[in-house]
Amino acid sequence: MHHSHPEGRALGFLLGLTDAETARRVRARVGLTGGARETSASRRQRLDRPWTWPPDVPSSVVLWVLQEDDPQLNAVVWQYTGLDTGLRRALARGIPFGPGRERPLRPGWRLPVEEPGIPESYVRHGLVGALRAVTTMAAGRAAASMVLTPDDWASVTEADAERALPGYARWALSVRPDCPPATRAGFGAHPRFTHRLRDAGVLDGPAEYALDHGPAVRVLDLLSMGGALFPARIGEAEDALRPLVRRHLGDRMEAWTALARLIGTFRGTARELTATAGTVTRNGARR
Template identity: 40%
Template sequence: MTWGNNLPGVHFLLSLVEPGDAAVVRRRLGIGKPERHVYSRAAQELQRLGAPRSVWLWVLEEDEPRTRGLVFHHSGTPDALKNDILRGRPFGRGETWLPMAEHCVDAFCSHETREIPVGPNGMIGELRAARTMGTARIAVRSVTSEDWAEVAAADEAEPLPGYARWALTERIDCPARVRTQFGSHPKFAHRLRQAGIVELVQYVETTRPPHAVLGVLHFGRLLFPRRLEEAVAVLSPLVRSELGADPDAWAVLAQLLPTFAGTVPELVRTSGAIAHAGR
């Protein structure tokens, strides 16, 4: 069997069963243990796999100095968030401020904080004046981590325009409570998913195709291990019950994985069902 780019996903699922069972399956499928990756390579794989934009916040939440630079240099990271990274703001549960690692991924890039101009109406005034998506995104550029409470309070006093709300929601660092304040309708949630703003459990349970999702989770073991535990809690019981140490079920999964159009849970259940039906 030619594994190609699907092997990381199999490695991730195998990490959810007992090590002895995983070793038996590896021998049966003819695959070794997963190779070790450096942070920069893992980040490149996330981009290749089309990881949701929220993944970069999950990386920041680790408060790992060696990976903060990866988010800083990601093309989709807004300048206000880059400034927060440079200042050493913690994004996880800790309170210790963390400067950029000495050996950044791009030694030639400027690591000076960037001045972000605020329009003549002030931050809130510019948000209220936004009448197009373009002007809203310009207004949102100046919102820093210290400003979210003020933004939420202004919206509570008088709802911000729809364009401004959406531009704020698109920011990966927009607090969940503020997003909820902006909208909770299923259509709003659907648009968020399309924009790559997802919760990890939601991503695992609903996103397709599974080979991309499982690849993201595999590299997440290195880049966002603490948040990954949410995915492990969801998938581990299912993988153990449906696949376990059954090499036949794993062989079915390996055959289905490259082209399976459903979700990860559907893939696991289908693989177990086909293997059991064949006996």
């Protein structure tokens, strides 16, 4: 197993959550080659080369990258993901996504694609007026694409509190990964609404992605790049997984060996992967 392969990077990420001596012994035991733990610099070098964004990444992961307000990372996100129109428009205008940031990204940087067209309803009715005029999902997405700044989101929240926006408008706004949680909560908590958010890839945070999404190898491989892609948020994923690594794997070489055998083909989550590897070895010890 080599560290340059997805399985090796995924295993390497989990080894980064244990102590150095255990990690060294596991690497020797399972034949993980290609160096020790990746550094931030080596991860950034991987981004400098052609790098394929993994498939089926939740939209919230895209937001965590955008919150770095890093032009290089924005270019990676733009190239490899199907961003919604609102996010593309904000990127084209250099609007920052990081909490508390107001200064636009440097004007010398340009994306390879122009800003999407301005919806006619917005030209005629303005932001809130366009949202109130929505009668279809397509119209809802178009109107929602003009909500770009914190002031825009505040206007949306105030307008909805005054008089509920149309359902399609609420839906289009809520599945935007950058919709403020308080605004989204105001739209309701019906099970169908929650299901739509899940289908759209809207997550509470990196811990949810780390624990409850799969296949584990794909999730862990992406998290192994978290120090370069979303360094401000990767700690949340690490903190969620570290207790599982300690509980199910610890310093037991048999458990780590079982995990290394399973990781490439296991279809479940990282939570399930670590538990399964630990259970296999515990059951073997009883026999």
